[in-house]
Amino acid sequence: MNELGRLEDLPQDYRAALTENNLVPLWPSLRSLLPPGKPAIRTQPTCWSYRGLRPLLMRAGELTPIEKAERRVLVLANPGHGLEKMQASSTIYLGMQLLNPGERAPSHRHTPNAVRMIVEGEGAYTTIEGERCPMSRGDLILTPTGMWHEHGHDGSEPVVWLDVLDLPLIYYCETSYVTEGKAQAVTSEGAERDYQRGGVLPAPMFNRSRSIFPMLRYPWVDVRRSLESIAARQPGIEAVQVAYVNPENGHDCQRILGYSALMLRPGERLEMPARSTAMVFHQIEGGADLSAAGASFKLDAADTCCIPGYTPITLANRASDRPAFLFIADDAPLQKKLGVYEFRN
Numbered sequence: 001m002n003e004l005g006r007l008e009d010l011p012q013d014y015r016a017a018l019t020e021n022n023l024v025p026l027w028p029s030l031r032s033l034l035p036p037g038k039p040a041i042r043t044q045p046t047c048w049s050y051r052g053l054r055p056l057l058m059r060a061g062e063l064t065p066i067e068k069a070e071r072r073v074l075v076l077a078n079p080g081h082g083l084e085k086m087q088a089s090s091t092i093y094l095g096m097q098l099l100n101p102g103e104r105a106p107s108h109r110h111t112p113n114a115v116r117m118i119v120e121g122e123g124a125y126t127t128i129e130g131e132r133c134p135m136s137r138g139d140l141i142l143t144p145t146g147m148w149h150e151h152g153h154d155g156s157e158p159v160v161w162l163d164v165l166d167l168p169l170i171y172y173c174e175t176s177y178v179t180e181g182k183a184q185a186v187t188s189e190g191a192e193r194d195y196q197r198g199g200v201l202p203a204p205m206f207n208r209s210r211s212i213f214p215m216l217r218y219p220w221v222d223v224r225r226s227l228e229s230i231a232a233r234q235p236g237i238e239a240v241q242v243a244y245v246n247p248e249n250g251h252d253c254q255r256i257l258g259y260s261a262l263m264l265r266p267g268e269r270l271e272m273p274a275r276s277t278a279m280v281f282h283q284i285e286g287g288a289d290l291s292a293a294g295a296s297f298k299l300d301a302a303d304t305c306c307i308p309g310y311t312p313i314t315l316a317n318r319a320s321d322r323p324a325f326l327f328i329a330d331d332a333p334l335q336k337k338l339g340v341y342e343f344r345n
């Protein structure tokens with residue numbers, strides 16, 4: 001590839017005239033905009049241990065009342081992007097949110113899409129457009145773009161969950177904003193039970209689907225049961241993994257970020273080929289060793305890490321006598337829509 005002219009090669013008066021006219025020469029920057037073979041990646045392999053994070057989150061609970069925070073969150077920020085950018089990858093925002101007994105996080109709606117992966121505690125719930133979704137460890141709860149949502153807590157212990165949002169992308173697009181709202185009336189609970197059997201859908205006579213996001217809560221007990229069934233019935237399968245999809249059409253459950261759950265069988269080691277998406281791993285149960293891009297992390301329950309795209313990843317269950325379970329988030333739905341998603345073997 002031939003050397004391109006540098007900015008310094010241009011006469012000072014010419015550079016000044018370009019700047020004066022809001023013009024920039026492309027050729028000095030072309031190689032950094034289009035690096036050969038592989039993108040320039042800011043996302044660094046980064047791990048946030050729950051053991052390190054939890055005391056700081058509990059302290060936030062003492063320092064800042066919920067009324068002063070609205071959402072009491074410590075953001076899992078990737079140093080490769082600069083901590084102030086508050087992003088885990090180019091498109092993914094991660095935060096650990098604390099709700100103490102009796103607290104309420106008021107109703108609002110916004111353009112970014114969110115999901116919550118429940119980390120600890122019982123008795124809290126999110127209400128989304130009137131649908132009350134109880135929170136239990138490992139449950140996944142969606143709050144898609146534009147839907148009213150608020151959180152409450154009737155239990156007796158702190159509740160913590162991992163928020164995953166496509167906020168960096170929506171912010172980049174200059175489309176990120178919020179609308180504050182009044183408390184919602186609860187009108188329904190347990191709507192996910194209408195979809196508890198794959199292959200069997202509600203079939204209203206006149207109107208196929210009530211909503212483009214028909215399922216908002218994916219209980220961990222059901223997801224875990226599916227994984228265990230696959231592992232037991234298909235011992236030769238490469239990877240025991242299930243995707244969180246829209247049960248009405250089988251598409252990704254959200255439009256920009258994709259979610260799945262992975263079971264590592266006792267003693268299993270899994271080599272994942274490089275793909276173009278950065279990936280987030282959150283340990284739901286058990287312990288796993290993860291290595292990628294020169295980094296290696298020991299993940300214990302509730303730990304979270306982020307790995308850049310275009311790098312192979314190795315995962316290993318540390319235990320030989322019990323399975324390990326991971327929640328995975330990436331931006332494959334976005335990249336597939338854009339036509340840039342790739343696998344490299």
Ligand code: 1HN
Pocket residue numbers: 071073095097105110114149163165167
């Ligand atoms: C948000 O609305 C929540 O509703 C959590 O719990 C984290 C981070 C950025 C923007 C909105 C929530 C958020 C958020």
